[in-house]
Amino acid sequence: MSNTPLKIGIAGLGTVGIGVIKILSEQSSIISARCGREVNVVAISAQDHTKERGFDLSNYVWHSDPLAMATNENIDVVVEVIGGSSGVAKDFIEIAIKNQKHVVTANKALIAGAGLDLARSAELAGKTIGIEAAVAGGIPIVKAIREGLSGIGIHQLFGILNGTCNYILSEMRETGRDFDEVLREAQDLGYAEADPTFDIDGIDTAHKLAILSSIAFGCEINFESVHVEGIRHISPLDIQFAKDLGYRIKLLGMAKKTKIGIQQRVHPCMVPISTPIAHVEGVYNAVVTEGSFVGQTMYEGRGAGEGPTATAIVADIIDIALARNTNLFLLPTDKLEKMHVAPMSSYRGSYYARFMVIDKTGVFATIANALNDNGVSMESVLQRGRSESEAVPVVLTTHETDEASLIRALEAIERSKVVVEPPRFIKIESF
Template sequence: MKPLRVGIAGLGTVGAGVVKLLAQQAELITARAGRPITVTAVSARDRNRDRGVSLDGLIWHDDPLALAWDENVDVVVELIGGSDGPAKALAEKALAAGRPLVTANKALLALHGTALAQAAEDASLPLAYEAAVAGGIPVIKVLREGLAANRVSRVAGILNGTCNYILTIMREEKRDFGDVLADAQRLGYAEADPSFDIDGVDAAHKLAILAGLAFGQKIDFSSLHVEGIRRISALDIVFAQELGYRIKLLGIAERTEAGISLRVHPAMVPVSKPIATVDGVFNAVLLEGDFSGPVFLQGRGAGEGPTASAVVADLIDIARGNQIPVWGMAQSKLAEARVVPMAHLTSAYFLRLMVVDQPGVLADVTAILRDHGISLESMLQHGRKPGEAVPIVLVTHETREDAVNAALARISMLESVLEAPALIRIEPK
């Protein structure tokens, strides 16, 4: 049996994990792939770093692009990361040189996935990316294969383990965001620069990929609405619990009559929903197909083992000769993205105001809400502190986002309102 020879660019946690997994599970993988899968060449920045795996006998390339033309490489695995630079160049060169491509690079696919998919289709080559979204959860395979006969109406998920960990600890230990973030960085759950995670960008990259697959549309990353969790306070989490919700950073893509809604933001999730119980560094994705009904997937979204497992699953498909169009259908069948503006979203809202406890404040606030056609479902206020700052929480009935934003702009100008109001969208019960 002729082995599938693999060249790996990037020997960080995931790259080393792929080398380790292919070695430790060689017999099982050979049986399932129909032939051996072996690493023959690698490229990384530091030759001398101890990665906990043997690289003896492997060809080493200082320039990752050399993998694209190495005659000892049948398939290129790109694990460098980043939307541009060496990762993009390697992806393009590998496909141009006739090499199938496996990548775990969500930023690359979110920003350049349409062009890369066209290059792969033109060359009749596989471009596989199971590891790019949700680590060890096989959500790409479920969408491209398991739900291929379905018209998917909604994708919603916890797509970033760092944010989910932070929000979980904030709730369980009643601690503030900054304090928990610092701990997460110390424990290695958050990067030294955590911006991509906590500002929602990482989750948005993954949502863009899922939306492209789910709805058969060309990806337009710039059309996504993206918010992170920096402004979520311990107080918000306490109020959420009192109201029967948990706060999660969600990526949501759904079909509407007006088009596709694409958004990443913190959301109040009813505690009765399965996704509300997904805590710590775990990810979860809910897919809704017209014939399948809801499909709920949960697992580890990152880490050496889960992500390496997803990379090797793609290699097994390639070894078997299984090839599926990158976005589930031919490029010519993909629709142009028709994205609904965030201002047109209809939702219920959690609004928290910090106000001076004095007569007339609530009347002023509710008058502004009335002027913008916003009705209230409930209100919470804990205790009285005349003349001092107190939080007031308002829960609205369903209304339009632009109406809420216009009302909050006026409310924030009231002298009795001491800081910018907090807004969190509420998922239906």
């Protein structure tokens, strides 16, 4: 056992920061045995020194300014769990690297935007930036790609990367309640933020997907090119129809190598009930990778919360203690290829579409003609209820088509006034 402990400074003492301190304290003997040296928190920083945090922090040096902690010569590794895609979190990491410290962060928003620059700085300084906690919390997906799958080529990955959305969609399906009601409940339970935009509009999933694509495909991260749709418009009616058609609705992040480049997309989709990912429920996350030689591998677990996220941070700290230093995106930055982006306009797939119609003669012919005129071929049709005074839903699924054609058909149907509200559509994934 080395008698030189690894000394840690933690910036941010919220959910994740306190979780890290708890694990390093409660697991200290097994961690030091595995590392061959002690791993000790020596300094901390947050905004409010007086806040009760449910843990005795009196033995640690307090820095009211995290940027001052980043220069503290008594620290080997800093943990950034403040959050935010710029500002203090970014400054903190940059200063820490300049001051010869390894970094561990859970900050997917920051890595999705500034990850490449930070990776270059870390390389120049000969330091590591560990990001396991930034993607899918307690699921060791970065390690899986870096270690278990390191010898093969990954050509596709997809997953449920946001527990808040998965909880909302699972609850809507189980209880028949609408989106707003379930979102409010998720906020009360602490599964959704007071401002849930990043989660429910798919942005958080897109951050994580961009990070995973870069690692899996060996190319520069390109968050801007991710096609993003959220789950606000999903209704209980769509969820019920999905069930009737043999699907579940999930918000997926999907990245794929295609002939013309890498396609990255985040949107709700109908997945067949027979697939394992359809059964990943509640706040759970899952990632599926598809690669040469090995085929599909799937990883499931808690994607957020104190314990799972802190578990991933501590694993990165242990790697650093064992000098298992890695590049942020696995390859050195000068070996990452520029990403050739496959635009969403090149995507072809099957769709579900729902129309709220007044059930009169000729309505169905109008819908069928508009689809036909735009080259969209129908696979199946479902109608629930009949009423000449109230709108009833008509639902159809299509054969493979491009989205632009479907949208043109739906716009024509909306203009024809046979529907009482804009038609809704959801992509169907068959995997």
